[in-house]
Amino acid sequence: MPMETVRLAREGEIAIATIDNPPVNALGQALRADLARVIAEAGADPAVSAIVLAAVGRAFVAGADISEFGKPPLAPFLPDVLDSIETCRKPVVAAIQGVALGGGLEVALACHGRVASVSASFGLPEIKLGLIPGAGGTQRLPRLIGAAQAFPMMLAGEPITASRALSLHLVDEVVDGDVVAAAVALARQLAARGAPERVCDRTGRLTAADREAFEAQALATTKSSGEMPNAMALIEAVRGVFALPFAEGLAVERALFLKLVADPRSAALRHVFFAEREIARVPGIGAGVKPRPIANAAVIGAGTMGGGIAMCFANAGIPVTLIEQEQAQIDNGMNRVAAIYAMSVTRGSLTPEKRDERLALITPAVGLAAAADADIVIEAAFEEMGVKQQIFGALDGIAKSGAILASNTSYLDVPTIAAATKRPQDVLGMHFFSPANVMKLLEVVRPQGVADDAVVTAMALGRRLGKVPVVVGNGFGFVGNRMLEARTRATERLLIAGALPHEVDAALTGFGFKMGPCAMADLAGNDIGWRSRKARGKTAAVADAICEAGWFGQKTGRGYFLYPEGARSGQRDPEVEALIARISEEQGVTRRSFTTDEILSRLLDPMVNEGARILEEGIAARPGDIDVIWLNGYNWPAWRGGPMYWADTVGLRTLVARLEQQAAETGDATLQPAPLLRRLADESKGFADLKARSA
Template identity: 50%
Template sequence: MSPISTRKDGKLFWIISDNPPVNALGHAVRAGLAEAIAKGNADGGVQAIIIACDGRTFFAGADITEFGKPLQAPGLPEVCDAIESSSKPVIAAIHGTALGGGLEVALACHYRVAVPSAKLGLPEVKLGLLPGAGGTQRLPRVIGAEAALGMIVSGNPVGAKAAHAAGLVDKLAEEDGLRDAAAALAKEVMDRDTHPVTSRRGDKIRAAKEDPGLFDRFRKDNARMILGLDAPEACIAAVEAAVNVPFEKGTALERELFMKLVTGDQSKAMRHVFFAERMAQKIDGLPKDTATYRIERVGILGAGTMGGGIAMNFLTAGIPVTMVEREQAALDRGVSIMRKNYERSAAKGKFKPEQVEAAMGRLSPTLDFEALGDCDLIIEAVFENMDLKKDIFSRLDQVAKPGAILASNTSYLDIDEIAAQTRRPDHVLGMHFFSPANVMKLLEVVRGRETTPAVLATAMAVGKKIGKVAVVSGVCHGFIGNRMLAARQEQANALLLEGATPWQIDDALTSFGMPMGPFQMADLAGLDIGWNPETTSSSTVREVLCEQGRRGQKTGKGFYDYGEDRSRTPSKEVEAIIADFARKSGKPPRDFTEGEIRERLIYPMINEGAKILEEGIAQRASDIDIVWLYGYGWPAWTGGPMFWADTIGVGRVLSGLERHGRALGEDFTISDRLKTIAEDGRRFNG
């Protein structure tokens, strides 16, 4: 049965799509649309055609599962051309989202009606692509080249009201009156002699024709956003063509660029991320119908940076929070920082003032530990000290109500050891947020040995509700992300003593696409984390830096020297300290290429990822990719560490590890899983 149905209502011909969940433009929908447009045009009694969708949204995009496979006719470009070529006016009735191919369908229509809550956009760039059904050619002709560049290159949607102001939407409807408004507009225009055909319009691109420097200025102004990415540059080139060449030539270039991108490594990687994020929600061995607990109030123990950030996630999602601290000054400071964070976001337009007040109004700060007794989920967010955490969980077990879930925000420690301090180890797990917790999207949900399915499912559902990308991890030191980070840091420290400088090491990763290198990260976090001035022994470079007051950005100097604006410059003093340690180690210093440094840092990470898979700590390789993408800023256009290994060849990683074997250290071992995959010519990701 076709997902496209039609009905005639007097002189109006309705084309309705019902293809849950998001009316994706798969083959059956495309074929049904083409057939319906032809049917409407062939009916002499029809004077106007309306395209609408049942369900929660207008067409929300192409069917991504078809990418990379032989295309079944008709393709979306042909469908859009058929819509635009209709001898009778075609009106798009938009609710929910009109994204990607959905907006391309709407652009091919002669008129567009939308409800105010609708969003319209061309997000293909976020999958390493460009709009491939005329979007780069039609949108500039409707809203102008400069505005089109902003939408297409960022991939960000705009609201219907802004789209109406820009001319992308012709009429705004009441939220519950979309189809009536579409019918009214259809009756209004059906007797007109001509209708706006987007591909023939030239009025909106005239300004860009008279300003040939527009595109280079856009490239310069957005250099940071597009650096290293193929798709944004292709988008700019396509919009430039919309201004300078006829529509037919522009669409031909658009199609050529699309095919080049869709077969390229960057788009393959970014499509992998799209599916990997959704796959992470699936938990091995957990029935789909597993019941979850109602979480109506959350307790947060600790009002520091992490505790406050974690609390903000729940407050923003409308969930009341009880926050407990030991001292009033610490509690007041934490609440003050939360408010400042909200107000800073409000100043940027992310919240309205009344939303800030509502969120803060859901917070109950207190020094009373017993106040946690009515919470459904309690998250401990104190220092990384096992004895402290064990004591806290023993106390929590006494005050928490039956059925309450107890979670630790630990980033390294053994959840099973913590859970053993309670009489409810089945209701204990890890919920590892990443700093800043109110911003970073990753949530590692650590499944303890005795964690029940319902508790695990609840934690995953909570993560989704507060806008996190949650990934399940088993129990081991550092879980998924920090365990791999430790492998990288070990090699970074070793490279220092072999002749590489901190800035060479950092640059090898930032040029790869990471937001910062290991020593930049250390300076940002503070070199004195875990350092005790009473027991310091000058045994490591980091200890000596702390002893000399070089404790990171907060003191104006760490591995780098920092200016008042926090700009960093290499430090001669640090070079001398490192050189002294290198001499004592007995290793003769040597020069390193950027490629060699990168291999030394990244290949051991991938090896550790393979061990994590061997041990069942991660469910699948794509989960590891998601952890690094959303928790550590791994460049999305490479797909994550395990997908990147697949792209360059796991055999290449193995040979690199073997080549660097002696330098990697006496205790370094190569994963059996990695060896097997390399020898069989397979991939980590399927």
């Protein structure tokens, strides 16, 4: 006989229904059925005047049961269970001792009162699954706290603290003690008042001013959301709060929810959600490996990247020493950091007090000796092997025992850097993305010989810094930049074959990227790639010619595009287009036009092919890891799921055929399908069928 997931007990005239469905009290079918049964039983008991809904464990209710995802739903359905709670003739009070997320918060909203412990948190994260709340969240939350407060909470999908929930009137009380006892006291008060007040009947916060504020938020979201169907559905559902009776609003919400469940863009977002959960599991490292303590840090190099990394630590409340070789360099670096914080204050995203707190956590210093006491040292110096080896060789004699030594290298071989020390077990890569204080991605490079606890420490630290850390293996360019280089080579081939910079960029922005490869190169500085190619003995006829002309991008007013008077958006440059045509002629290429689909194929297929090689070599553990990297570091549109997920939607046999055609047309052997890609295509499988392997 299955165990009951909800236990019913009595404290005088108060019935206490306790949810116990480990590990996180997920709302599976058994819990839904037990919850409906217990509410009906207590509601019909004449000796019961009110009901307290409590839970055991670290969660009140953490949301839906993940094991039911993608399967036909089973009765009772959550909206029906919540209706039975809300329409109960006796007050139902939620005693929330942990997280109340998704359906868990919707359960609490259906109750007539809510008491929370100080450690509780609340959220509706469905937006991250490509969905919207589907059990009344879009209708009850705005009625309780106002649409202008509820909409951004649902749009972000991030949890809020108990204190924030109290300030929003989401909960009636926050206690630092026995939350069930406090809920029993509130239940008695509500019972004494007679018929309970239902959230669905509340309209006091749905004022004209509230609607005006919400509509302004909706307009801004419409402009910025692109192809995010869930954002548009959320707007429509919340708008119904003002225009429709509660029951009709629920029906609209449910119809929108079910439509999103079937939307392929939402399916892609669900893939992203689970892929981001999976990256925390590092193959080959057991759950028992604990991170080393990180109380303070040091960053070597106060340039744009080093200063940004130091800001990451300060923003997380971790003291950090920012180190340079000369006083003038460190002064410039600190001035740059101060200017960024000042801009945040001007924009209103940071208070002057917080700015001062964060600046106080950054200690400027001259000389590597200042890194002696740091628990982790991150080198962010010039991308040149000799420079990095010199720094790590010096740090080997300065850093304390057990300190992690990390390089922010974008391309270089980490074991070669580690060889400059006598402690390779402590050396790894931590590849931040520019601007480091903004970009979420962090590639944690795991070279052979590094200690497992060093890797675990870097991952834990990355999360503490607000990053999305992904473990990758050692290899030129690691994952992100290696695939980016494949796209860069594809861009060069397209330009020589007949496409123009604005056509290439338009194809990619139409796909969902915010910026095309040519505009991106202009923004970063074309000289950066030029310098890297020369150091490796590589050439790119078009890109090199643009740099040889001194056209380095936005900073010089010219690159692939023109930027008159400091414009941030480029214009077509007839001189660059003539230069490209001349290079095509010199190479004996007869230029032709390309359709948007052809351009996309020639840009994206080689990336997927390189991703397959990365998986073959074990540089990435899972296809989903590659997707997470490209979503968080390279602006791949989330609703397309990442390059490897996208490849599965296209079909690997189709990609193999297209790559073979491109290889035949260009004579470029790197375009021949990778063995893994070909094998999966032959077996009628996709990247989703691969199992994780150690990176």
